Amino acid sequence: MRDGSKLRGFFAKKYSFEELMHNHGEKGPIYRYPLVQYKVIDGIPTLVGLGEGANLILDIGICEEEINIEGTRFCLERAEINTESIFFGVTKEIQEYVFKTPWFALNQKNIDNYNAADEIEKDELLTKILIGNILSMAKYLDCRIEDKIRVKLDVKPIRVNFKGKKMAGFKGGFKSNFNLPDYFGLGKSVSRGFGTVKRCSL
Template structure:
């Protein structure tokens, strides 16, 4: 299937990794009624694949809008010329807006991706099994989680995965700081028989830029 995707890049400012959450906070507060920008309703978190994602890649801020999020991000790119972060106003006049239809779904061939930001795969339920496993068991756990992430993402787009997903991993563990807490993350490459558009996120904290992938 094809997905409508808008990538908004802010070109004139250098930003730190943690600024993705601050951009999300600013736009979420400014457009509070648009829950697609912040995934909260009545102070409760909405569990769904985020269709607006905020990322810092190589010090550049990127806002990704998918499907109904694409028009919203396009309008933000056209109409918003500043960010306010920590009471500091930042001009964002210089920007690039890219709007595309992107292929999504099971592929006949294997596609190689790399993680541009750490993939937060583990949670409280599976981290003990991972830590206590041998190398083969750890890889099998991560393979299952990655496939599960892809299936969950597919449900967010009402796409039915009708073929078996297979993947190969070449990952290294790292640490990621999320709200002042250290989390185990993974970087590196993986192959999977599935088309995923560039800059989509997998795993936990996708809306804040974690698990961002790109085709090799």
């Protein structure tokens, strides 16, 4: 997971003039769903763009023969850009997703409630949080959701090292009546690769 943060640091520095690449403006961090995200998927360094972020990556292209991350040079034997248009929103069909990277669901406000809850209450709380994550993503994509989002979670807690600290994360997956783009993140720290989802075949 540290590699996703390093990848973000490289491109944020290289394209410091593009706010979408790092979500920082003249006055500091810009709090919005990141439309460009950095992650390592199955060992492959990956940039993922959505909407304006996708257009920006297409404009920038991938023309480097190598990238330099913290003094280490990595040669790019092959680089490719894939594009896809998908429906984003509530569907009649149930979709199944797996978290390819740990999901950071909890923050300082709700972690105490989670720790004090019983097993059923924990599932209810996490389900509510996941639906909130989806709605937050939809908000920043100017997507109006009028139908009810339904979710069935199947996750287990894990401990994750993040910025030198042990954090509570979750692995597993979920089913939902909401169609999401592959390889985009839900929850906290999605720009660094956390909470990455991938559709499964039912």
